Amino acid sequence: MPVLDAYARKFGGPDKAAKIVDHVTTVARESGITFNMDRAVRANTLRAHRMMHLALTHYGPSAQGAMKQRLLEAYFTNGDNVADDDVLLDAASAAGIPAETARAWLDSDEGDAEVRRDIIEAGELGITAVPTFVIDGRWAIPGAQDVEVFVRALKRMHDKAAAGE
Numbered sequence: 001m002p003v004l005d006a007y008a009r010k011f012g013g014p015d016k017a018a019k020i021v022d023h024v025t026t027v028a029r030e031s032g033i034t035f036n037m038d039r040a041v042r043a044n045t046l047r048a049h050r051m052m053h054l055a056l057t058h059y060g061p062s063a064q065g066a067m068k069q070r071l072l073e074a075y076f077t078n079g080d081n082v083a084d085d086d087v088l089l090d091a092a093s094a095a096g097i098p099a100e101t102a103r104a105w106l107d108s109d110e111g112d113a114e115v116r117r118d119i120i121e122a123g124e125l126g127i128t129a130v131p132t133f134v135i136d137g138r139w140a141i142p143g144a145q146d147v148e149v150f151v152r153a154l155k156r157m158h159d160k161a162a163a164g165e
Contacts, residue, residue, distance in 0.1 A: 001041065001042045002038075002040070002041060002042070003021070003037050003040035003041065003042055004017050004018070004021060004037070004038065005017075006042045007020055007021065021037040021038075024037065024144065025037055027144070028076075033076075034076075034077050035076045035077065036076070036077055036078070036079055037076070038079075039078070039079025040075055040076060040079055041075075041079060041080075041081050043081050043082050043083035043084075044083050045082060045083065046112075046115060046116075047083055047088060047106065048071055048082045048083065048088060048091075049111075049115045049118075050105070050106075050110070050111040050112060050115050051067060051071075051088050051091060051092060051102070051105065051106070051111075052064055052067055052068060052071075053111040053114055053115055054092075054097065054101075054102070054105045054110070054111055055067045055092070055095045055097060057111075058097075058101075059095060059096060059097060063095040063096055063097065064095070066094050066095040066096065067091045067092060067094060067095035067097075069094070070090065070091040070094040070095070071087075071088075071091045074087050074090070074091065085106060088102070088106060089102050089103065089106075125140065126140075127140065127142070128142070129142035129143045131143070131144065133150075135153070135154075135157065136157070139153060139157055141153055
């Protein structure tokens, strides 16, 4: 389903969806990031999250970061379906994961239980926005936020820790 259609359903109509997409696109552009949300396609991301799990657990945080970057570009910039095997295999390649390893992982159910557990845990924490940043297992910052929001949150956390709270 095109993102604009999904957002229209979720956020109260096409006009509201267009405003949200325009805002996010403008903020991204100001940060030097190209968003083509008119191309973006909503997809089930379970397999993409499984691939992220493979990257982290077997190749480390740098590989996971490279895979995440490629998947975000595929979704936000290129309008690729991040549930498609070719897109996932391309992301794995960008992360330095051998094609045969990535293919075997996709063809198995490895990582499925762990990713589903993470989804349940997020729900139990009340996380509903993507992205949501959880800091120290206690602080959550939902949605795409300006840098100032993170600075204020980190200062507040620091002040509370200094006060022994």
